[in-house]
Amino acid sequence: MSAPTHHRMVRWPDDRAAFYREAGCWRGRPLGAYLWESADRGPDRTAVVDGGTRLTYRALAERADLLAERLAERGLARGDRVLVQLPNSWEFVVVTMACLRLGAAPVMMLLPHREYELTSIAEHVGARALFVPADWRGYDHEALAHRVADRVADRLDARPLVLVSGEPSARGSVALADLWEGRGGEAERRARLDANAPSPSDPALFLLSGGTTGMPKLISRTHDDYEYNIRRITEICRVGPDSVYLAVLPAGHNFPLANPGILGTLIAGGRVVLLPSPRPAPVFAAIEAEGVTVTSATPAIALRWMEEAEGCGRDLSSLHFVQVGGSMLSPEVAARIGPALGCRLQQMYGMAEGLICCMPVDAPDEVAHSAQGAPISPYDELLVVDRDGAPVPPGGVGELLTRGPYTPRGYFGAPEQNAASFTRDGWYRTGDLVEITPEGMVVVRGRVKDLINRGGEKVAPGEVEVLVQELPAVAEAAVLGLADPALGERVCLVVRLHPGRRLTLDGVRAALTVRGIAAFKLPERLEVLADLPHTPLGKPDKNALRDLLQTGDRGTAA
Numbered sequence: 001m002s003a004p005t006h007h008r009m010v011r012w013p014d015d016r017a018a019f020y021r022e023a024g025c026w027r028g029r030p031l032g033a034y035l036w037e038s039a040d041r042g043p044d045r046t047a048v049v050d051g052g053t054r055l056t057y058r059a060l061a062e063r064a065d066l067l068a069e070r071l072a073e074r075g076l077a078r079g080d081r082v083l084v085q086l087p088n089s090w091e092f093v094v095v096t097m098a099c100l101r102l103g104a105a106p107v108m109m110l111l112p113h114r115e116y117e118l119t120s121i122a123e124h125v126g127a128r129a130l131f132v133p134a135d136w137r138g139y140d141h142e143a144l145a146h147r148v149a150d151r152v153a154d155r156l157d158a159r160p161l162v163l164v165s166g167e168p169s170a171r172g173s174v175a176l177a178d179l180w181e182g183r184g185g186e187a188e189r190r191a192r193l194d195a196n197a198p199s200p201s202d203p204a205l206f207l208l209s210g211g212t213t214g215m216p217k218l219i220s221r222t223h224d225d226y227e228y229n230i231r232r233i234t235e236i237c238r239v240g241p242d243s244v245y246l247a248v249l250p251a252g253h254n255f256p257l258a259n260p261g262i263l264g265t266l267i268a269g270g271r272v273v274l275l276p277s278p279r280p281a282p283v284f285a286a287i288e289a290e291g292v293t294v295t296s297a298t299p300a301i302a303l304r305w306m307e308e309a310e311g312c313g314r315d316l317s318s319l320h321f322v323q324v325g326g327s328m329l330s331p332e333v334a335a336r337i338g339p340a341l342g343c344r345l346q347q348m349y350g351m352a353e354g355l356i357c358c359m360p361v362d363a364p365d366e367v368a369h370s371a372q373g374a375p376i377s378p379y380d381e382l383l384v385v386d387r388d389g390a391p392v393p394p395g396g397v398g399e400l401l402t403r404g405p406y407t408p409r410g411y412f413g414a415p416e417q418n419a420a421s422f423t424r425d426g427w428y429r430t431g432d433l434v435e436i437t438p439e440g441m442v443v444v445r446g447r448v449k450d451l452i453n454r455g456g457e458k459v460a461p462g463e464v465e466v467l468v469q470e471l472p473a474v475a476e477a478a479v480l481g482l483a484d485p486a487l488g489e490r491v492c493l494v495v496r497l498h499p500g501r502r503l504t505l506d507g508v509r510a511a512l513t514v515r516g517i518a519a520f521k522l523p524e525r526l527e528v529l530a531d532l533p534h535t536p537l538g539k540p541d542k543n544a545l546r547d548l549l550q551t552g553d554r555g556t557a558a
């Protein structure tokens, strides 16, 4: 059985919390209230567009309220946690809003996640429900959800509900469509939900951290802190009622979800257009059809768009900004993005753990291309330190530590991880190497954390290593990122085998797939070495391995 939320969530110290309230950062209102405010200001305006489905603000808010109450009738309550694994779709928006209204915090999963991720996270948070599509790209998510629910059932108080968007086929599934059908009593329902609204200092939702160790870590974001994050980034990006935001990155990521993304646009009263993938042709078509003004992408996606924009036959002139972040972008490529897409580039450097830096919209080109941006809050604290934790002189490169009004002081229920990832004074160790310019702009220079950034999708090497080590052929394993022109990095597995054993890339991928990990974490290259180089502490020396593999000087391959 899992401990209640308030025992496992690390809160800001009381004096800091008081300060953030005093300073006007934390306003003490739940996120659902802000969404209803938009609906009150413009009930008949379009809030969400997903293919042929268009929802007005009134329809969205009422449907979310209806779902919230129906979920409550089925036993979900304020303070619960639920897993949400849905594609970019209007259903995702309704489910998220319903959870925010009810105060049942959604854990934002990604569609590629499988048994391994879903089970461990469902257990870790004590999930009361799983929201999944019936199937997605030929994969049966409904069956997956039932397997996960079965597996966690005896370790939790109750078997999580399986809630399905689309046509459910399994016994025991609940069709979302049945829950949000019906009319009448909207005003009373709204009043009931308002009266029972979640506490603004409780988690509104949970984001997944890329993480570096065994299991993905969870970041609880309170209504207060997330709303402040959203308010600041929305102001800085000048998102308003006339903004049309196109969401193509997976909606459960912090960037498209809230920076300013889906939630920022909805709170500002703008329109959100959702696409299930960043494929160029549908993206260009949607920009033209809906008059999209802003979208966000990783560098890998922006590159694809640039290659295909010319001669795409679509009018992209409505697009003011394309926001790019999530992994390294070189100044040379940055300079080409705006001209290729006929808009301005806005760089963004941020993390699910909190801190968001973003380029001011009126920055001169040289700055806009070469730096990632400035912190969005005057109360963000940034410290650049050397290997010994000592501050580096201004202009020097070092690891970025940060604290602030929307950067939580620890992961959810992970005391050991917190001891490693946060200092005693509550600074979050980003693991990123940065330089801060005299103008206060952050330039990302590299990374000290053991992480693979595969086109913005983060892979924790440790998570893959643990599973690879279970293979009988494997004596020792190291997983690392190798440079890739399209994605930035790809997952590479280096192993030493037990004598007389063999291993193939296909074999490893098949074995890991059976264990149920997301496909984007599967190794794309396998190197078998007679021996691995080691650090003085006896761990595989990944820097030495990277040098070895990238120079092609490989010693004896078995």
Ligand code: OOB
Binding pocket: 209, 210, 253, 254, 255, 259, 324, 325, 326, 327, 328, 329, 347, 348, 349, 350, 351, 352, 353, 356, 372, 430, 432, 444, 447, 453, 456, 458
């Ligand atoms: C965003 O969030 P996460 O949580 O998926 O990943 C955070 C990590 C950062 O610590 C850094 O290592 C890397 O992703 N990163 C960048 C970057 N933006 C993020 N590395 C180089 N250049 C950048 N511009 O990725 C995220 C969240 C909100 C807004 C934007 C990105």
